[in-house]
Amino acid sequence: MGKGEVLVEVRDLCKNFGVTVALDHVNMQIKRGEVRGLIGENGSGKSTVTTIIAGIQQATSGEMFYKGKPWKPQTSLEAVKAGIGIIVQEMGTIPTISVAENIFLGDYDKFRTGIIINRHKMVAAAQKALDDIGVTDIKAGDITAKYNMEQRKLIEIAKVMAHEPEMFVVDETTTALSESGRTILYNLMHKAAAEGKAVVMISHDLDEIMEHSDTLTVLRDGVIIDNIEKKDFEANDIKQKMIGREVGGNYYRVDMDGYEEDKVVLKADCITTMNNLLCFDLELHKGEILGIGGLSECGMHDLGRALYGLDEVIDGEVRLTKNNIKITSSEIAFAHGMGYVSKNRDTESLVMNASIGDNIASTGYKENRGFGPFISNKKERQYQQLQVDSLAIKCVNVFQPVSALSGGNKQKVVFGKWLAADSDVLILDCPTRGVDIGVKAAMYQLIYDMKKAGKSIVLISEELPELCGMSDRLLIMKEGAVTGEFFRKEGFDNNALIDCMI
Ligand SMILES: Nc1ncnc2c1ncn2[C@@H]1O[C@H](COP(=O)(O)OP(=O)(O)O)[C@@H](O)[C@H]1O
């Protein structure tokens, strides 16, 4: 039971989902006797790495070792039987079967005599499993649906513990638990570590994870940024590592030019949507770059969709002040001079098998009308070429399909589309995501040029340096509400911004 001995090791673990790289050469050693914290923003790969260790899914490449031997579980049951359990982030119980059946799911054989499963014995064993973790108000013979979400989490915990794991993972479990439930779980974690077992605890609650873990691994975009020992835990340092992306080069605007503070062009008045936003107010001014930042699930992407009429606003309203138009759909937004660059570029902003030219022209038909309803072919061609040239889109010609372009060049086509449409108000949701530095620089220049031309821009981004580099004003959001407002003219303070996010 030697504490400090490596129990689980992952080497060069990679996991891809299509083009998404969820894990990028991850290396970890989990030792006996430790509670290992795993922290990182949403989507950083925490659940992916632990579900692979626990047999729920398989890696794309890389190796794992458990107790010094190669480890490649094909199912979670295989992992559970070998001593690795996981309390998953989602609900892990089946409501329509009994508590006892959930606790021993897939493992009923041990209660079998001949062809008969001894239910009485199984219920008694399940009751004991619940007792062992200190839960007294759940009856193992009851149907699971009878119990609330917290009680079902406790059933899952009992299930994992009933198999006496050598290591178990707790994936964002405490959010579903009350104070007493958390105490039960924390005690189980620390007891296991004291007995020379290992625990991996995932949470995005920094205080909680700092309190309960011995070592902390910080993940960002599928890469391990650092492993920190308890004695070196320092909240600001960890936050920076979670979020702070490298600030490379100096391609942001350097001016301190203002905007027309008394001229509101777009106004959201106490808007509420089905997801995330509750009575949200916003005013965008002429010539303003309004940055919106926060952790990825803070509601900023939902805000962008609501402003452009893509998500239904169930209460309150979004209005363009110029002609007092209420935005109730993206068609109306588009028809009145708004543009939107989606975070999901490939599926929402471009028609992949259409040509570059047609994608660019898709918003610009009204400028290209020759006579009556007909579109002048020649004019259209010229105009597409103009965009390709001015944006320096790397392509053979405008007839090439958009799908043939690199990510950065695709994004330029998306920009070209809206430039072509000469939109007055642009909602940009992570416009520089996944593009290289050169293209980024070009985009920042374009955004700045638009501002100078009197256009108004909402810049939603997960990258703080970009927001600080480009915004006139910056709103930080958390859980669907604004937690801080900052102004370029006063200077942006990174730490103050981060404090509003977490
Ligand atoms: N089944 C899946 N299909 C496609 N993409 C996925 C799937 N599971 C996870 N991802 C992606 O992999 C990345 C890491 O996800 P995840 O491990 O769940 O993050 P975390 O648990 O840190 O929030 C994210 O970009 C996520 O969108």
Ligand SMILES: [Mg+2]
């Ligand atoms: Mg997760």
